[in-house]
Amino acid sequence: MLQPIKIQGTDDTPKVILDPNKDNPIFEISGRSLPEDVVAFYEPILEWLDEYAQSPMEKTIFDFKLEYFNTASSKLLLDVLLKLEDMYDDGHDVLVRWHYPEDDEDMEEAGEEYADIVEVPFEQVSYEVD
Amino acid sequence: MANILKDSKKSLEFVYDFYLKMKKNNINLAYEGEITHQITKAFTSLTENNMIKDEDYSSVQKKVFHVMVECLQNISKHADNQFNFVESKDGRGIFLVSKDEKEYNVTTGNVVINEKIDELKKMLEHINQLDKEELNKLYKQKIKEGRLSEKGGAGLGFIDIARKTGQKLVYSFIKIDEEKSFFVLTSTISRLKSDN
Numbered sequence: 633m634l635q636p637i638k639i640q641g642t643d644d645t646p647k648v649i650l651d652p653n654k655d656n657p658i659f660e661i662s663g664r665s666l667p668e669d670v671v672a673f674y675e676p677i678l679e680w681l682d683e684y685a686q687s688p689m690e691k692t693i694f695d696f697k698l699e700y701f702n703t704a705s706s707k708l709l710l711d712v713l714l715k716l717e718d719m720y721d722d723g724h725d726v727l728v729r730w731h732y733p734e735d736d737e738d739m740e741e742a743g744e745e746y747a748d749i750v751e752v753p754f755e756q757v758s759y760e761v762d
Numbered sequence: 763m764a765n766i767l768k769d770s771k772k773s774l775e776f777v778y779d780f781y782l783k784m785k786k787n788n789i790n791l792a793y794e795g796e797i798t799h800q801i802t803k804a805f806t807s808l809t810e811n812n813m814i815k816d817e818d819y820s821s822v823q824k825k826v827f828h829v830m831v832e833c834l835q836n837i838s839k840h841a842d843n844q845f846n847f848v849e850s851k852d853g854r855g856i857f858l859v860s861k862d863e864k865e866y867n868v869t870t871g872n873v874v875i876n877e878k879i880d881e882l883k884k885m886l887e888h889i890n891q892l893d894k895e896e897l898n899k900l901y902k903q904k905i906k907e908g909r910l911s912e913k914g915g916a917g918l919g920f921i922d923i924a925r926k927t928g929q930k931l932v933y934s935f936i937k938i939d940e941e942k943s944f945f946v947l948t949s950t951i952s953r954l955k956s957d958n
Contacts, residue, residue, distance in 0.1 A: 644803060666831055668799040700824065702831050703918040707905050735820065738828075738926060745902055761820075 637680050645673060646698065650680055652689050661712070662697035662731075665705040674708035681715040688724050692716070697731035697759075698739065706742075710749065717750045727753045734758040791859040796852045797838040806830050809859060818953060825926050825951045826866050830859070832919035833870045833949060841872035842942065866951045874945045879935055882945070889920050890930045897925035923949050 634652070641647030641663035651658045667673040694716055701709060713728065720726040728750075730743035740756065747754040767773045784792060790812070791805065806827055813823045834857065841853025855872030874882065892900065901921045924931055932948040 643807070644799075666802075700827065702828075702835065703922050704835065706918070710905050736824065737821070738824065741898075745898065749902060749906055 634680070634683055637677065644668070646701075648677060650677070650684070652684065652692075657689055657693075659692060659694040660697065661709075662695070662699075664699050665701035665709070667705070670704045670708050674705075674711065678708075678711055678715060681712065685715065685719045685722070685724075688719055688726075691725040691727070692719065693727045693729060695729045695731060696743075699733075701742075710746065713746055713750045713752065717752045720752045727755060729755045729757050731757045731759055733761045735761065787860055788862050789858050789860045791857070793858075794854075794856045796854045797834050797841075797857065798852045799838075802831060802834040802838070805834065805857070805859075819955050821955075822866075822951060822953050826868070828926055829866075829868050829923050829949045829951055832923050833857070833868050833947070836919055836947075837870050837872045840874075842875045842878075843873075861953075863953070865953055867948055868951070869946065869948045871944055871946045873938070873942050874935075875942050876937070876940070879943060879945075883935075885917055886920060886931055886933055886947075889924050892924070894925055894928065897921055901925065927951050 636651035636653070637648055638651065639645070639648040644664060645667045646661050646663040646665045649658045649660045661677075696709070698709075716726050716728060728747075730746065732739035732743060740758070743754075743756050747756070766776050783789075791809065793801070793805070795801075809830060810823065810827060813826060818826075837853045837855040837857065839853060841855050843853055853872060855870055858867075858869040860867045860869070889897070889900075901918065904918050904921065920931060927949055929950045929952070932950070934946050936944045936946070938944055
């Protein structure tokens, strides 16, 4: 069986949880993304998604809740979204939820941009910051 | 050439002059050297803490952070290093942050080989001609075009700085010799809420 991915966030890498269990499935990338080596960081995640796509859950809800990502990360985030698009194209039920702080226009726009590029159900969700 | 700092009288003049120049231009961070990932993290967190103390708007803080990261990564990935005494994987250059009541300026300077200048100039000129919407379009096109270049994301950084700051990139080249030039780039972030 596919082992879940659980990566703790740091001040330059996001928290990543990919855990397709029945009771409480979580697919989430959150926090800050400016890893020293973006490809090395995201490669295992992309590979995991390839494997997951072979027999995904009935519905996959993928949450992005990023505070910050650099331009080098932006391409890899698109790669993650493209994997989800592939799954959707194959007839699977996929929803992307893009969370942004309510006062962060740039992060809101980033979500809109990704929603424009990938053909997958995409929801923008604003959240309050203290 | 003897190091000026070893001569007590000259060193006083030099250091005091250096200090005055920094003060006069409101420079509160200056560095010359290799730009490693550790340096990037240290400078951004230092500046972040200062911005919190100064109570800059959170949108301003985010933009300054963003511009600093992209500028530092430009040096780290694209400065031409083959002219250094010591070879290293990270590029080296000069990095300055200045601040007054109205704005932050992030300036980088690094060596580039002359052959690259035309392309670099063309890219920067092009970016400076575009409005926000056109910049967004170009950005989308660039990330769609796919895989990271070997060094990671050339060009994207400039586009993103331009669209996030809403200001033109200020740049110039000074010829060092037949082989190489010095490339200086300044990005400006307004501290005023209405501009953000």
